[in-house]
Amino acid sequence: xxxxxRWHLRKVMASRGxxxxxxxxxxxxxxxxxxxxxxxxxxxxxxxxxxxxxxLMALLDILGCTMEDLIxxxxxxxxxxxxxxxxxxxxxxxxxxxxx
Numbered sequence: 690x691x692x693x694x695r696w697h698l699r700k701v702m703a704s705r706g707x708x709x710x711x712x713x714x715x716x717x718x719x720x721x722x723x724x725x726x727x728x729x730x731x732x733x734x735x736x737x738x739x740x741x742x743x744x745l746m747a748l749l750d751i752l753g754c755t756m757e758d759l760i761x762x763x764x765x766x767x768x769x770x771x772x773x774x775x776x777x778x779x780x781x782x783x784x785x786x787x788x789x
Contacts, residue, residue, distance in 0.1 A: 693765035696736040701752050701759060710734070713751070720747040 707713060710730045717724055722744055724732070731737075732744075749756065
């Protein structure tokens with residue numbers, strides 16, 4: 690079973706009175722991270738697959754929270770079940786050409 694996690698950035702922001710992604714962008718810029726509006730939106734609205742640790746540290750500083758507040762470990766499913774459940778299409782058989 691692979692470990693998984695829940696990302697709570699939006700919830701933590703709301704608990705600090707920050708309801709728009711535009712609130713976060715200038716605070717990240719003050720700490721040296723010039724992220725585009727779409728990058729900040731994805732950071733808040735989606736669960737990041739990869740996250741720069743310095744950006745994570747900046748988020749912790751901005752929000753005055755701990756890593757446990759943002760990232761909740763949860764048991765994983767052991768892989769990607771959607772792909773594992775799909776049967777593979779049949780493979781073509783190699784043709785054997787016989788001499789005449």
